[in-house]
């Protein structure tokens with residue numbers, strides 16, 4: 168008999184489902200041929216209507232102020248209550264920080280198993296086959312499991328988003344047993360949006376390499392120019408800013424470098440493996456430990472003075488053999504002109 172498929176999401180009060188949830192929802196909707204149940208943590212009519220529009224045959228919800236805060240105890244209690252009410256064989260959820268923290272514990276409580284960082288789920292004769300990458304994205308594997316319920320957390324950015332029309336929803340509300348919590352959320356501190364340079368949802372990843380800090384053909388370094396060119400481009404193109412390890416290691420050593428870069432920007436084997444439609448590497452050599460972090464970048468371009476750099480050896484779709492200072496200066500000029508034309512139109 169086919170497993171009951173449960174799609175789980177959390178939502179901010181009154182908000183729509185976020186992109187990670189919409190991606191996991193699309194994957195669930197497209198794969199679960201015999202229909203699916205949706206479980207929602209959070210109070211939002213807009214979200215329940217999205218779930219109904221996506222074809223959920225049953226919607227079970229946990230609401231109330233304790234469940235609005237991202238906190239292990241309450242997230243796990245809400246998910247456990249939904250799972251006990253639905254008795255699913257398969258649970259699919261977005262691999263958000265919240266679910267990645269809470270759902271493996273829920274799986275343990277109800278005798279199931281959890282796999283995180285899944286990039287796809289297929290159903291082979293009603294049996295799920297989960298795909299995920301191992302060994303820093305060097306190998307991918309297809310997994311099957313006999314144990315149920317099987318919790319599958321979908322890596323954000325790995326699937327298209329659900330984009331259908333919302334529909335009227337019939338919702339069952341659950342009341343989980345009281346949960347003891349020690350964590351109180353007293354506020355949220357986050358950088359202003361304009362200061363944020365890591366933008367997982369941007370179409371373009373712009374990578375800065377150590378070449379930006381090196382002596383240029385005039386025998387001088389040009390750090391101020393480099394900072395201005397990079398930050399102007401990030402702002403104008405609304406791109407996400409990545410870095411090579413060499414560049415952020417320099418800043419860790421207290422050398423005069425680009426102060427807005429930290430190890431959080433690092434792409435590669437010991438850094439991040441983000442997902443973007445396109446990537447542009449500048450002043451970065453494209454060595455394997457760096458380029459392996461580009462596994463999920465759709466189209467790769469690089470600007471390097473060196474015709475023999477790593478990008479030239481099959482790692483980039485397009486390599487511009489050129490001075491990145493000159494190219495980015497021209498690109499920024501064109502972007503500014505285009506923005507100006509747009510503003511006056």
Ligand SMILES: Cc1cc2nc3c(=O)[nH]c(=O)nc-3n(C[C@H](O)[C@H](O)[C@H](O)COP(=O)(O)OP(=O)(O)OC[C@H]3O[C@@H](n4cnc5c(N)ncnc54)[C@H](O)[C@@H]3O)c2cc1C
Nearest residue numbers: 376377378411412413435436437438450452456457472491
């Ligand atoms: C175990 C291990 C893990 C590692 N993990 C990572 C990782 O996660 N991420 C990572 O990035 N690295 C990693 N590395 C390091 C990696 O091997 C490289 O040393 C590093 O990526 C090099 O950084 P880079 O290309 O910015 O600098 P460089 O190698 O110094 O290259 C600078 C480039 O800039 C170019 N350049 C200079 N001026 C200009 C200009 N005006 N216009 C255009 N081009 C210009 C030069 O031609 C040169 O190719 C790892 C290494 C090891 C051993």
